[in-house]
Amino acid sequence: MISPELDNSTTPAILIVEDNVPAREALEAVLEALGYQVVVASDGHAAQALFAAQPSAYDLVLSDLVMPGMTGLELFRALKAIAPTVKMLILSGYAPHQGAQELFEEGIAGWLQKPFTMQSLAAAVQEALGAQPH
Numbered sequence: 001m002i003s004p005e006l007d008n009s010t011t012p013a014i015l016i017v018e019d020n021v022p023a024r025e026a027l028e029a030v031l032e033a034l035g036y037q038v039v040v041a042s043d044g045h046a047a048q049a050l051f052a053a054q055p056s057a058y059d060l061v062l063s064d065l066v067m068p069g070m071t072g073l074e075l076f077r078a079l080k081a082i083a084p085t086v087k088m089l090i091l092s093g094y095a096p097h098q099g100a101q102e103l104f105e106e107g108i109a110g111w112l113q114k115p116f117t118m119q120s121l122a123a124a125v126q127e128a129l130g131a132q133p134h
Contacts, residue, residue, distance in 0.1 A: 011035065012036050012060065013036070013037040013039065013057055013058050013060075014031055014037070014038050014058070014061070014125070015039050015058045015060070015061045015062070016038060016041070016062050016063075017041045017042075017043070017044060017061065017063040017064060017067070017072070017075060018042070018067075018091070019064060019068060020064070021042075024040055027091075030118050030121060030122075031062075031121075031125070034125070043067055043069050043070065044063070044067055044069060044070025044071065044074060044075035047075060047079075048075060048078050048079065052082055055079075055082050055083040055086075056083070059129055060087045060088070060125065060129055061075075061076075061079060061086060061087065061088040061089070062089045062091060062125070063089070063091065065090050065091065065092035065093075066092070072088075072090050072091075072092070073090075075088075076103065076106070077106070080106070087109040089108070089109050089125065090111045090112070091114060092111065092112075093113070094113070096111045096113075109127075109128035110124050112124045
């Protein structure tokens, strides 16, 4: 796996984890347009490998909740084992459910329900980047 090129600027770097290609490409385009450095992964295993190679390089992880192989929740727990202060924003077509409360207690930075607007994505990312890890 080729390690992504992230510059060492103060521009926040975001790792997008989304198995749906059009959704992943749209997220990448929007976040780059908003001025963020963006790295993409098509599933949780690829994201875990990217993150493990450079855990301090990412300011935020945006992950779909339901993906084959590894869910967003499983990914959060795996990344948290690597870097306990990881910030993750969950993207889901579902409203937060009872199990989501456990994730908030574990420290996820937020939950954004699909479909969402560019403005709501921008606000959620900005809020998550400002959120202090638990």
